[in-house]
Structures are given as structure tokens and as C-alpha cells.
Amino acid sequence: MTAVHTARPTRPGWLLAAGTVVVLLVLEEVLTRTGVLPADYFPPVSQIVAALLPELAGAPLWLQLGQTLQGWFVALVLATALAVPLGLLLGTVWWARALTRPVVEFLRPVPSVALIPLVVLALGTGKQSELFLATFAAFWQLLVATTAGAGAVDQVTAEAARCYGLTRAQTLRWVALPSALPYLMTGIRVASATSLILVVTAEIIIGVPGLGAQISLNRAGGSPDLMYAYIIVTGLLGWLINTALAAGERRVLHWDAANRGPR
Amino acid sequence: MLEVTNIAKEFPTRTGTTRVVDDVTFTVGEREFFTIVGPSGAGKTTVLRCLTGLAKPTEGTVRFNGKKIVGPPPEFAVVFQDYARSLMAWFTVRRNVELPLRNLGLSAAERRERVDTALAQVGLSAAGSKYPWQLSGGMQQRVAIARAIAYRPQVLIMDEPFASVDAQTRADLEDLLLRVRDETDLALVFVTHDVDEAVYLSDRVAILSRSPSRIDEIVPIDLPAQRDQIGTKELPEFARLRAHVFSRIRAMVNTEPASAH
Amino acid sequence: MLEVTNIAKEFPTRTGTTRVVDDVTFTVGEREFFTIVGPSGAGKTTVLRCLTGLAKPTEGTVRFNGKKIVGPPPEFAVVFQDYARSLMAWFTVRRNVELPLRNLGLSAAERRERVDTALAQVGLSAAGSKYPWQLSGGMQQRVAIARAIAYRPQVLIMDEPFASVDAQTRADLEDLLLRVRDETDLALVFVTHDVDEAVYLSDRVAILSRSPSRIDEIVPIDLPAQRDQIGTKELPEFARLRAHVFSRIRAMVNTEPASAH
Amino acid sequence: GGPELTKTADGRTALRVGIIPTIDAAPLYLGVSEGIFAKHGLDVTVHVADSGAALIPATVKQENQIGYANVISDFQAAEQGLDIKLVHNCCGSGADPAKDVSQVLVKPDGPIRTVGDLAHANIAVNSLHNIGEVSIKMALEKRGVDVSGIRFTPMPFSDMNDALKRGDVDAIWQVEPNVQAALAAGFTPLISNFVEARPEATLGYYLTSGAFAKQNPQVVQAFSDAMDEANRFATEHPDKAREAVVTNLRFNPEIVSTANLPTYPQGLDRASAAEYATYAVKYGAIEKAPDLDGLF
Amino acid sequence: MNRRVLSALLGVVGAVATVAIWWLATENSASVYFPPLSRILETAQEHWLSAEGRADIASSIGNLLSGLVIGVVVGIVVGVALGQVPLLHRALSPSIEFVRAIPATALLPFAMMLFGLGTEMKVFLIALGCVWPVLLNALDGTRSLEPTLRDTASVYGITGVRRQLNVVLPAAAPRIASGIRVAIPLSLILTVTSEMVGSHQGIGFVIVDAQNTFRITDMWSGVLLLGVLGFALTWLFGVAEKLLLPWEKRAERAR
Ligand SMILES: Nc1ncnc2c1ncn2[C@@H]1O[C@H](COP(=O)(O)OP(=O)(O)OP(=O)(O)O)[C@@H](O)[C@H]1O
Ligand SMILES: Nc1ncnc2c1ncn2[C@@H]1O[C@H](COP(=O)(O)OP(=O)(O)OP(=O)(O)O)[C@@H](O)[C@H]1O
Ligand SMILES: [Mg+2]
């Protein structure tokens, strides 16, 4: 499926986005400089940037960034690979949904933070623990999105599939999955942030190498500038990831009413 | 071949159930072109849904070759009244037509050939790589027809399949159906609002009464087997049948309690 | 009143743009019943969308009472070809018909009265408290018509509004339209595939060529202003006009490169 | 059971030691950089985690053969049936209140001005029912203050200064290097709670799992011997200790340069543990006195 | 048998089976970290049914509901607005994505600075976390509004608040509902996070305190309670959804 025409952000769109960011940054700088925001808590942007610049030049930051990025990616892919088939199944087979609903609803609110000691005991302090925690959290969000999406198949479309003797697997793949895609893509963007957040949290608490470990170290070491610098790198990473996901989404969902372009 | 025996259909309502179809019985033979007509809201679509196994009749049974129908049999193809929603927005026209062929054990080349033929038959050769939402209403409807024809079913069920196409295309598609029937020994169950069309195409026309519906009358169409848009429609018998069917429908619409007048 | 001047419409495609409407010009006068006919996929719906301001023509302008149309003017009402999707599944039939009236500053009683009248006019008095998805296709289409009529627009734009109703109801609705036009000084822009209907209803019939479309011909219908389903259709002039329009459309369909034959 | 120990090419035993990012970790890093562990046949890698919540299970699982926890956490873990064994003193307090790594500070113009005022204060600590709470109460009781009315509020050390500034809490308990930042913010220190609670006490221990200690007594002994040396080296070279946390933990050098260092005592101090145990029971951090024989 | 009754029965079967497996798997467990389910249940009963435990639950639920409601309302309003004003969407989306990627724990200082240590801070954190799934779903749901419906609203002059309430919101409702389903457990998780700092009460406080003092059975009992609450809240939401969006389920033609 290739995109016929996609509502790609236009040049003024980019300028607008960048402009807003600049305005917000300048606002922060002014607010901290004038003392409206406490400066030792919220170092002015310029100060954070000053702390960040030397880091940007060194390899460690990029290494940590790579570690975090890798954790995020693997967790998101794992969660998707597990949640999508299961979600399609639960969305289309009512008795499977009925059977698992209480258990799913019970497990979803289990906070990953509470699981950390158990996960460390079972999986250790390495990447596996980070991956487990992030996958666990992202999985449920994707499962809900896919289940809801697969349940939202247009009834006439579903009946057409039935009439033309599509097998269950074919219906899942060619009818339920595309119908669920708009939900799923939103779910992926929600889960992507969740995955990133948990990877970073695991790095902070368990000490898995990555941006989170740096946030933790700089907080303990009395360098708030650097701590904020790493938090900002995390935020930027989130933004970048989302931009990439949104671009991918426009390709995958080019047929969705949201992306059909002007009529 | 297809036996509908005393089916009734009720829908749940806030206060109980409404009986939409009361008692409908008919059979469709091999190669027969069987048309159902009746006022809007009579229950034609509901009967078709029971026939295909998409809906379960509250009473009565539907049998295909002696076997009770519980879900859509693989030998059936359906063109839905709500054709636009029956197409998959995420597939091109070609993929939409090709999708049902995947289970038939055809080679890719055979599938391609069938899709090409069907699209050409409905006049959409040029639109194969478009998406359904890029097509006009009538073109979408023709995609749905192409999908059904390419599938080469034993029974083709069509719910007002020509409602959105122009008169000339409609005539062409009518003749296409007759030709396909002759070539592939198809049976057709057809719903239309166009009385001329019903008489022109059919071997028998069933007239459905207002809901809760029963069969008001089944009219055998004793016109020569070989139909022809001009010749057939000029026959006095055609005019007589047409007038008869039309007057039955008119009678039912005009006795409707909440009528337009 | 409504002036369409040299409009063209292009859609973006992978490789550039397709020109769907090439050059269309016409005007619709006060109280005029103006019908557009043309082969399936000709661009009728596209022209209507430009006319209402829902789509922006690539070239040309549309003016209403001298003012350029950029968005749908409040004086317009539209019945969409895709009527099923134009109804709100979350509202009952009554609420669907009533919703547009909320902006008109009517009292609740007036709104109720208008809804009741419109539903009665389309023969759906009994269906007011149902949801659209509990109705048959033809009934849904009539809900869309009732909504447009209850709104009492100055210009009523209808895209194949009777495609899904039976012949008798169709005739009733046709006469309803004519009556409403006479009572409320309405102008109508109408799209239909039924040539009889086009000639019977209209003051003028515009024939659109195949896409990229131009106006092939605008046929003035010189039939007596007072139309009548039986009398009018028996006039020799009716037969002549009907045959003329039909032959124009047939000519266009049959020269279509990707035709059915 | 437990995973097999691996050896390096030159026959040293690989050991992973878990630690939290504080100045207490200095000797450990020095032990590595000065070759002390190598001399004792050990190849130590340091693993930093933010909290004991991850360190203790990692040690029980023997993923980190050695871990770190403060004395109260050790008691709590043991009380809940975790199989741990203390190996060596990590760090402690000296006898000079002015050199304490830990202070309770207040706002100069706040509601709490004197040590006596603390009796009804709301004090920020990093974690409830833990060493801050116990040592503050011990110190205050020794000064004759009634501790029954004190409230403690948990929050990360790094958030405490602002919480005090805003008045969310009346007093904060800070440990180095944050004490320096608090002093720089103009807060007044009231008590040096570690030194005042018990001078010359050990406050944190290196620990291992009981199973590991039983299986690898020589390794444990070697680590203990090496730590004796490392702790001595750190005590003798405070500048190198400061440098170690700056390079390894990226601590802010300015703040570290003025910070007080903890003591790095030799061996395994059981006496101070016994005293802390008594008070931990008294203040409800644990329910009953720990079995020190099992722990040591 | 009625589909709904059967559904409920199946749910019970699933739940009972899970509990049985958990029970059997841990009954003889000697691990401190994986205590027997029977012990967890005992502890749960002891603590959560006591006056102190009930106060913990009440305090957490209060914060949770306030945060969740604020998050959902803000998410819907902002999402629906951004979905219809592409310019606004483009201008704000980088900033939104930036904030979204920052862990709640890293935002704690910010929340503390704004609101101090009280209830407001917790509610803020919970709301801030819950807002995203709702916002994104409302945004995307609004963007993919059925074009014919959008046209219908324009043609009949259905604009402003009336358009939002009668057309946009109902059309986006299924997507929004799916976002709320994600937000509900998130609100529980964030309640725990928000109670890690500066609090003396609440389910999260109990869990974190138990974790810090290695009372793992107590921690499990807290996790168990969270699960029960999550189930209850989602179930309640399901009931509300059926009342608020009746057309959605019934639109499936009865067979
Ligand atoms: N899900 C439903 N719940 C309640 N009533 C329904 C439902 N589906 C259909 N009906 C009712 O059943 C009757 C028959 O509907 P059906 O769609 O079969 O009519 P039809 O003959 O196909 O009409 P048309 O020619 O207008 O398509 C209608 O009165 C309709 O209101
Ligand atoms: N969004 C779109 N993108 C690309 N092409 C489009 C789009 N919408 C319509 N078209 C093309 O424009 C042409 C005219 O479409 P339109 O819907 O106006 O036809 P129509 O005259 O209303 O036909 P019908 O009688 O079948 O409804 C068709 O060939 C269609 O494929
Ligand atoms: Mg029908």
C-alpha cells in the first residue's frame, strides 16, 4: 500500500511548531531570570543548554542515548508483537474476551514500580528487567487499543467478509487488523511514551545503563543543570520518536478519513 | 436448491419485540432468476439476511441443497444494499475484488485474470488501483458487483445492486447478469425497486407485503428465455406483468398507515 | 440566483492530479427545478460539492445571490448520495431531523411541528423514535429527505435522493418535492439516474459528459408547469425529451474507453 | 545454589558490587583504581542503583555478589526473612559533630529555631522508618527532647531544600553532599544526628547473601581484607576519596570539595549495630531485635 | 442462554482459574518475594479492612478520582480542539510530545514546586499522566470524523458548541472511551507514584513503605488491592459507557 496523498506537515507547519517551541523556551528563560520560577530548581534554559553542550560533544551521552533508545524500541516491538494478535482475538471472539476480562482488568493497574524488586530478583539488574517492565506497561495499553479497534469493525464490512468465506485468520488479518489500525496507531503512540518512561525509570531505579542512570547520578551528585539536561534529552527523544511514528502512521493509515486530504 | 420455509424475524425493542417478517416461504431453483419486490421497509433486506445465514430467522428454516443454513455458505456471493460500507477502505479496488478469491485455490495469474475480467465487465478497468473512497457512488456499487461476479458463486444474492448507476450502465449490467447466469448456471436472488427491471430479468417475481411481511404473490414471468432490452420490453405480456406488479406494490404503499398522503 | 461559472475540479494523485470536472457553467434561477444527469462517475457529486461550498473548485467560482460561496450558506440544504453515513447513529430519527432546526430560533413546539410534518410527508411518522440503524435503506434515505425538507431551505440540493425507495414511494416523493417547491419558493438542484424522473420533475436538465466533465447540453423541459404522474408522462413531448436525454447519456456511456462491452 | 563465580584470565575472581550513588562509595572505587582488590585476587565491577529496593534483591539473587545497605535496612531485610550476611563496614560517623555527614537543618526565619522546637516538627527524610528517622530520634532523646510528637515526611534529598524553602516541611534531614547545598541556601543546622546519636558508629555495611557466604568463605574474606585496606587508604587520602566520586559518579566537584566525608572504619562493627537495633525496635522501624549472630 | 449472563459467567470462570493457579503455584513458596496467596489475602484483609487501611483507600481514591476526572475532561477538550484546528495541532504537538516523554517521577519536583506537598500535587500528577491517552484518542478520533457527517454538520449550520456536542463528541466517543480505558489503570499507577513523595497515607504510600522495609507480603496485598480497584473502576466505566453511548453496542444488528 503506497500513500496516494498524505497530509504531510507543510513548511509553514514546521515553522509554526518550531516557533512555538522557541517562544516557550524564551518564556522559561525570562521567568527564571526574573525569579518568577525558582532558578535553582528550574535552571534557565541557557544554563541547561550550557551544561548540555559539552555532553553533546562526548561519546557517553550518545552511548546512553543509544542504550535507552534500544530499550524503548525492543520493548515497544515486543509489546506490539504480543498485544496485537491477542487484542485482535479478544476483539473478535466474544467468549475469549469474556473469559479474560477480569484478569486483564486486574493486571492492568499493577504499577511497574511495585514490580521492580520482584523483577530484579527474577531477572536481575540488566537489560532484561528494563525490557520486562517497559513491555509489561506498554502491552496493556496496546491490548486495550487493539481490542477496542477490532471490536469497531464496520458491521457491513464484517458481513461481507463472512459472505465471501474468508477464514478466521484472513478476517483477522485483512478486516479486523486494518479496522483496528487507527485505534492501534494511537495506542502505539501512547504506549511508545509509556515504554520510554519505563525504560528511563528502570534505568533510574535499577541502574541499567542509559539516560535514566545519568538523571539519577546527576541528581545524587548535586548537578541539577546536568540532570535537567538529561531530562531534556529524554523529552527530545520522545518528541523525535513521536515525529517518526506520526510519519509512519500517515503512510499506514493513508486511507483513513483523517489522512485523505482535501476533498 | 434454496428453500425458504415459513421464516419469520423479530427484532428486540425497548418494550418487547417487533415482528418484521411474519411468514415467508419460497424456493429458488437451479439457474433461476428470482426477484423480490415490495414497498420500502417491507423486509426484503431482512429476508435476504436470513437467506444468507447472516441473520437467524426467529422462526422457520432456510435450506440450501437440503442442508440447513446457519452461516453464509461458501457457494454464495452477496451484493449489499449498503455497498459503500461493504468495501474495504484500506484496499484498492483490485484488492477488494481479489480478496474473496484467495480461498478458492486459484493461482495468482488466474486471480488476476478473474479480477481483470470482472472489472472490465462493470466498466471499471481504469479504476483498479484507486481506493473505494476515491470513487463515485455508482462506481463503488460496481466494484461490489465485480467482486461478486469474480467470485463465481452458485447463488448470487443482490440487494438493489443498480440503485446508484445511470440508466444506460444499468441496462448494460442487467444484460451482464443474464449472460453470466447463462454461462455459469448461477441462481440469483435479487431485490429491486425498479419494476421494469424485475420483470425484465426474472423467471419469477415475489411481491412482499408491508412489514410484518408475507408473500403477497409470486408472479411467474412467462417471457421468452432470451431477453433483450428493446424487444422484450415491447411485448404486450411485459407491459401486462409490469402493470400487475406495479399495481400490487402501489396498493400496499397506499394502505400504509403512516403514508405520505 | 445560483451561478456556476467555469468550475473545474482536480484531485491529487500519486503522479500529479486528475481532472475530474473540466469546465462546468450553469445558473439556477429562483424556484427553478434544475437537474443534472450523466453517466456514473461523471462528476455530478463533485459539482454538487463545489456548489454547496463543501469542496473548493480548482478553477472557477460559484455565486449565490451575487456572493461568492466559500462554505455552505445557511440557506442551503443537502441530501447526500451516501445518505446512510449522513445520519447520526446516536440520535433517533426525530432528533436527526430536528438537529438542524436548532439554529433557526424556533420554539420547541414549532420544531416539533416541523419534524412531525416532515416525517409524515415522507411516510415515516411511525419511525420517529427509532434509531437510523434500525431502519431499512429506503427508510434511512427518507429520513435524510425529511431532514432537508423540515429545514425549509431556499436551495435544496439532492444527490440521487430516491435511489433506495420503491417505485410508488418514489412517485409520491417526487410529487412531494414539486408541492414543496410551489409552497415555499424553493430552488432545487437535483441529481438522478432516472431519466423519466429528471424530465418529469425539472424545468431544465443538464447533461454532464464523462469525466473530466463538461456540460454536454442543457435541455429546457417545456412541459406544462403543473405536472402529474400519469398525464405528464403520456405527453408526446415527454417521450421526446426522455428519448433525447437517454440517447445522449447512452452515447456517452458507450464511448467510454473502459466500458462494459 | 547460586550462579558460578567467574574468573579473569589471570585467575582473579570476578565480583560485582552494588552500591547507591553517595560519597560512601569512595573506598570501593579507590579499591578498584588503586589495585587493592586486584592484589587480593578480586576483579570488582561496581554497579550503581538508585535505591535499596533494587540492590537487595540483586544481592539475594547473587547477581551482585556484594551489595550495600544501611544498618536499619539490613535489619528490616533480615527481619522479613531475606537471607543476608554482613561482610564489612562501609561507612560511619566520627566523633566530631562539626564533621558529621548528616545534619538536620531549618530555615533561619522559620517556625523551628531551636533543637527543642524539633519536638513538634515535620521533618523531611528520604525514606520513612529508616536510618534518618531512627538516628534523629536517638540524637534528640540524648538531648532530652521528647520525640513522640515528631512527624516525618518522605521525599528525595534533592527536593528537600525547596520543600523547606516553601514551608512544606519545618526541617530537613540532609546527608552529604547535599548538606553543603543546604548550607549554601542559608539554612541553619540544628543537630548532627549521626554523631550525636552514637559517635563512632557504623551506619552502612557491605553485605552478601547467606548462601554465597557459606559457599565462598575465601572470597568473602578476600573482599573483607581488601575493604580494610581500601577504607584505610580512603581515610588517609580524603582528596582521592573526593576525586573518586567526582570521576566515577560525576559528582559536582565544587560541592564535593567542601563536603564532610564519612568515616571508613575497619572490620565489622557489631557494637554500634546492637545499639541501633535497640533503638530501631523502640521507634518501630523493626518489630523485634534482630538476630545479630545470624547477620554477622 | 443470554449472552450477557454467559459473559459474566465466563469472566468468573477465568478469574477463578487464575486465582487457583496463583494459589497452587505459591502455596508452598518459601521465597520472601513470592509469598503464598493465602498469606497475601490474610494480610490484605488485616490491613485494608482496618480503620487505617480504609483511610488509606479513601484518601487514594479521592485523589485518583479527582485526577482522573480532570485528566479525562482536559484530554477530551484539548484533544477535540486540536483535532479540529490543524494549525493549533501543529504548533503545540512538539511541546506536547516533549512533556509526554518525561517520566512522572522526573516531573515530581515540578509538581512540588507548583503545588507544594499537598493533595493538589498528587491530583496534578495523576491528571497529567491520565490526560495523554485521552487526549491522543480524542484528537485522532476527531480527525477521522466520517467526512459525510462533517459535511452534513456544515451544510445544516450545526456549528460551535452544538456541533461539538451533537456530532464531534458522539462520533469520537468510541475512541475516547478506549483512551479512558487506558487512563483508568494509569490513574492507579500514578496514585502510587504520587504517594512516594511527601505523603503519610494512601495505597501507594503503603506499597512503597512496605517495599522499602522489605515487607513484601504487605506490598503484594497493596498490588492486589490495586488490581481489585482497577477492575471495579473499569467495570463502573463500562456501565457508564453503556448508558452514555447506547447506540454503540446496539448498532450491531441483532441476529
Ligand atoms: N435492527 C433492527 N431493529 C429493529 N428493527 C429493524 C432492524 N432492522 C430492520 N428493522 C425493521 O425491519 C423492517 C424491514 O427492514 P428491511 O431493511 O428488511 O426493509 P427493506 O424491505 O429492505 O426496505 P428497503 O427497500 O427500504 O431497503 C423495517 O421496518 C425496519 O425498521
Ligand atoms: N477524493 C477523490 N480522489 C480522487 N478521485 C476522486 C475523488 N472523489 C471523486 N473522484 C473521482 O471523480 C470522478 C467523479 O466522481 P463523482 O462522485 O462526482 O461522480 P458522480 O457523477 O457523482 O457519479 P455517480 O453517479 O456514480 O455517483 C470519479 O471518477 C471519481 O473516481
Ligand atoms: Mg433493504
Ligand SMILES: [Mg+2]
Ligand atoms: Mg455521485
